[in-house]
Amino acid sequence: MNTSEDRLNEKLQNISNRLVELTKENNQLTSNIINLAEKRNTMTEERTQRTRDQSELNHHNTDLAEERTSLSEKRTVLAQERTELAESRTDFSIYRSILAKGRTELAFIRTGFSFIALGIGLMRYFGFGPWTTLDAGIVVIGAVSGLYGSTRFITTMKFQRIYDRKMKAFLASELEGVDKK
Secondary structure, three states: OOOOOOHHHHHHHHHHHHHHHHHHHHHHHHHHHHHHHHHHHHHHHHHHHHHHHHHHHHHHHHHHHHHHHHHHHHHHHHHHHHHHHHHHHHHHHHHHHHHHHHHHHHHHHHHHHHHHHHHHHHHOOOOOOOOOHHHHHHHHHHHHHHHHHHHHHHHHHHHHHHHHHHHHHHHHHHHHHHHOO
């Protein structure tokens, strides 16, 4: 019987050894599970930190976008002011041109009167003779120049009055703007 009991003891010993091995493996697996859980927790904390960092970056990006929008609005206002200044420069340029045109037409009138005076003076100095037709031609050229200059000057004066009102209104608004500042 001893042999059967020995066999049984041997089997029991094998089972006990196997149980110890399985217990060790179980302990090892449990240890691995714990390590993996710790790693998972660490990764979760890292992910949470990255999410916070991303959130901060998003807030920073939002702040930058708002600042960019503010700067764009300021740039738009400055562009509108620049456009208004360009339009006023154009109006001043047109006004300058009208004034120059008026001076040119006054020069036509002045030249016409000078030719008339020259022609009459030549007729009086040389009397009536072969040169009288030339003297009369000078008087006629002077009269035509004076008439041309006068008719053109009247038209120019109408435009000048229109632009005088525009310029006065513009300058008055500019002076009000200076007073407000």
